[in-house]
Amino acid sequence: MVLVSSLAALTAAPLTGQTKEATTAWQDGRFHVDTKSVVGSSDIILQRPNLLPRELMPLGNGRLGAAVWAQDGYTAQLNRGDTFPHRLSPGQLVIPGLQRLTQASDYSARLDLYDGEFQEQGGGMSAVTYVTEKLDALVVEVKGADPKSLQTVELKLWSPRKPQVLRKGNIGVLAETWVDNEEAGASGETFGSLSAVTVDGIDLHVEQDGLAIKVSFHPRADGSFRVLAGAPHWRGGDALSTASELLTGVEKLSPSEHRTWWNQYWERVGLIQVSSHDHTAEYLNNLRTIDLYTAAAESRDKLPGAQAGIGDLFSSIRDEHQWGPSAYWHWNLRMQVSANLGAGVLDLNDPYFNLYRENLNAVLAWTKKHMGGRAGICVPETMRFNGQGFENETWIPAAAINCGEDSKPYYNARTISTGAEVSLWIWQQFLFTDDLNFLRENYPVMREAARFYLAYGTHSADGSLHTFPSNAHETKWDVHDPTTDVSAMQALFPAVIEAAGLLKIDDAVVEQLKKDVPKLSPLARISLASPNVLAAPDADGKDIVIAASGDPAAPSHNSENIGLEPVWPYGLIGDEGPLHALGVRTFLNRPQKNEADWSADPVQAARLGLAEEFKSSALALTERYQIYPSGLATLVGPEFYVEQIGVVADAIQTALVQDYDGLIRIAPAWPKDWNADGTVFVQHRNRVHVQIYDGELVTVGIDAGSASPLKVRNPWPGESVEVINASTSAVVVPASSARVLQFSPQALTSYLILPSGRKSSLHFEPVSGVRAMTPKSLGSRTIGIPR
Structure with missing residues (x-):
């Protein structure tokens, strides 16, 4: 199925799949995707130069990121995620001679997602910018320059930065170190930044100019030159030797080295193509592809590249940060973890798990000190990179304490559910991979999170387990039985029991958890007519919804829908079951509708099977x-938020395929007026391929990654279906109209689910796309820059 990406082209040509007969991408036992054209349909197109810092185009190799825009001819800011505690930039690169290109009347540019590079052309010149994969360097390849014209390149920092400005031969260096010793929770460690520049040209001359290095040169005889700007991990040492070794290595790299990595990356991603008559589906799916691109560009270092929902590796605003950059806010990481799972790029979650696993001892010590000597871990919701629960902000007089009995009431002073949520993402990652070594390595976080709940909870006279004082995240402070805690324990305790059983350890912990599971409190409920009064635990009238806590009259301090946390991320309520109607009522009557770029409304709607609400909330957010042409979002201040596209990415794949609880659901919340061709990864290394045309399922295929039994909800409810081996056509599950199909697959074998007796006569056509040629628009929003 070919899906056109350009909205101009979509207007000119009828939408494929809605004006012709359906096709199938399944042939010869597998699902066929033209990866390059599918990814290329989401390229970001610039029809005029991106002159403003807010119009940046993002690049990165997961460790070194860059923001590129056309100010002063060409400007690129280099960024790393390991320049703690303030995440200071290694510097900005300026190439004034590219004004001939960027000011040309025929200027155009493309952020090529498949190749991971920014391509510009105009005035007879071209420039291709990319970040090398093996080494941490930005490369700018220029062609068409006047070989007789003297060119300059500037690498600069700014006050109050105090770098060493060094030069040797054809290399200029800016190097700086500092000690993390000022903030609350400071590590005492030395950090720093180093940037270095040279040019592959002729007649090079390097000189110092204040806090900058300037390189003057001539292009080669053919008008070409390359600018190499490196920014490695740096904590001090011989800056010139480090820079020389780095740039020498970069010069030896193949110009296609970065493309090879990106091309291989896209081949393993679960790609989705969607279309709709009003073209809104294409726009949202373009954001999903951008999310998969930015995730790979920022999330391959020791720790996550994003914090507070912000894509720090793509900053164009020097060293400015709205939120304390030494800390990670878990609430703003979770949508990215979930999106990576469904897309099959589970390795991009490694930095997230590293953050909490490697700080386990620090969090144990923090909990003992600040939570009354209790056992286990209270993971700070806002946690410094070194495991300390201090929130250091320039706009509050003293650092706020997270997970602390010794703190006054505050946003996350007693948010104690974060450790459980981290643990449940560990569990989900294990279920997706079946990797016992991963589980063994990360299980201690799960155990200690459970031990803390056992230590903090108290039993009432009837034996039930309660938490108080505790925050319902940032919304309700110091209340009884926050819905986040109730949900966390209901989901965490069984997961820890199962994990410990697989690892054959912790019998005593398991025994205690088993005793307390029956004693866990139910979700608090209220009626819409009397929202400040608790309803009976089993109340189920038409106006009954889930409360944020057992103290419904407590004041609210943030715009979160706490009553929907049992739906996602905790997975206690789905699109069917005894609590489904309660969950739907809670969603439809949620207090905050489409508030904040991190809102999980679209994901929670998809989990509940609410197709129209999934669509409308994703569009509204x-x-x-x-607001940015890169596809990135705003919330507070001038920074560039990646969390909103993370929500959209997760919501799209959740609407198409779900398997959070071991039951595969096909198109549980897919809008009837959207077509789809897509692949979603599910538990046990399985992949599900789905094609939908004009509201009808056309293809349902499963690549079994393991021999674990499969449970699939009948994609054609009430109809007789069968499961066949996709290669041999042998019937695996005979005709059945059962609600759930169950079978034991062979590992690395593909299967088709078909209505009984239907032998596919559909024309074969791989999933493909048409390369983007114009910017895209959604109301006043754009991806790319129109003329």
Whole structure:
């Protein structure tokens, strides 16, 4: 199925799949995707130069990121995620001679997602910018320059930065170190930044100019030159030797080295193509592809590249940060973890798990000190990179304490559910991979999170387990039985029991958890008519919804829908079951509708099977917050938020395929007016391929990654279906109209689910796309820059 990406082209040509007969991408036992064309349909197109810092185009190799825009001819800011505690930039690169290109009347540019590079052309010149994969360097390849014209390149920092400005031969260096010793929770460690520049040209001359290095040179005889700007991990040492070794290595790299990595990356991603008559589906899916691109560009270092929902590796605003950059806010990481799972790029979650696993001892010590000597871990919701629960902000007089009995009431002073949520993402990652070594390595976090709940909870006279004082995240402070705690324990305790059983350890912990599971409190409920009064635990009238806590009259301090946390991320309520109607009522009557770029409304709607609400909330959040041509969003201040596209990415794949609880659901919340061709990864290394045309399922295929039994909800409810081996056509599950199909697959074998007796006569056509040629628009929002 070919899906056109350009909205101009979509207007000119009828939408494929809605004006012709359906096709199938399944042939010869597998699902066929033209990866390059699918990814290329989401390229970001610039029809005029991106002159403003807010119009940046993002690049990165997961460790070194860059923001590129056309100010002063060409400007690129280099960024790393390991320049703690303030995440200071290694510097900005300026190439004034590219004004001939960027000011040309025929200027155009493309952020090529498949190749991971920014391509510009105009005035007879071209420039291709990319970050090398093996080494941490930005390369700018220029062609068409006047070989007789003297060119300059500037690498600069700014006050109050105090770098060493060094030069040797054809290399200039800016190097600086500092000690993390000022903030609350400071590590005492030395950090720093180093940037270095040279040019592959002729007649090079390097000189110092204040806090900058300037390189003057001539292009080669053919008008070409390359600018190499490196920015490695740096904590001090011989800056010139480090820079020389780095740039020498970069010069030896193949110009296609970065493309090889990106091309291979896209081949393993679960790609989705969607279309709709009004073209809104294509726009949202373009954001999903951008999310998969930015995730790979920022999330391959020791720790996550994003904090507070912000894509720090793509900053164009020097060293400015709205939120304390030494800390990570878990609430703003979770949508990215979930999106990576469904897309099959589970390795991009490694930095997230490293953050909490490697700080386990620090969090144990923090909990003992600040939570009354209790056992286990209270993971600070806002946690410094070194495991300390201090929130250091320039706009509060003293650092706020997270997970602390010794703190006054505050946003996350007693948010104690974060450790459980981290643990449940560990569990989900294990279920997706079946990797016992991963589970063994990360299980201690799960155990200690459970031990803390056992230590903090108290039993009432009837034996039930309660928490108080505790925050319902940032919304309700110091209340009884926050819905986040109730949900966390209901989901965490069984997961820890199962994990410990697989690892054959911790019998005593397991025994205690088993005793307390029956004693866990139910979700608090209220009626819409009397929202400040608790309803009976089993109340189920038409106006009954889930409360944020057992103290419904407590004041609210943030715009979160705490009553929907049992739906996602905790997975206690889905699109069917005894609590489904309660969950739907809670969603439809949620207090905050499409508030904040991190809102999980679209994901929670998809989990509940609410197709129209999934669509409308995803569109509403995008139109409200996605203001940058890169596809990134705003919330507070001038920074560039990646969390909104993370929500959209997760919501799209959740609407198409779900398997959070071991039951595969096909198109549980897919809008009837959207077509789809896509692949979603599910538990046990399985992949599900789905094609939908004009509201009808056409293809349902499963690549079994393991021999674990499969449970699939009948994709054609009430109809007789069968499961066949996709290679041999042998019937695996005979015709059945059962609600759930169950079978034991062979590992690395593909299967088709078909209505009984239907032998596919559909024309074969791989999933493909048409390369983007114009910017895309959604109301006042754009991806790319129109003329």
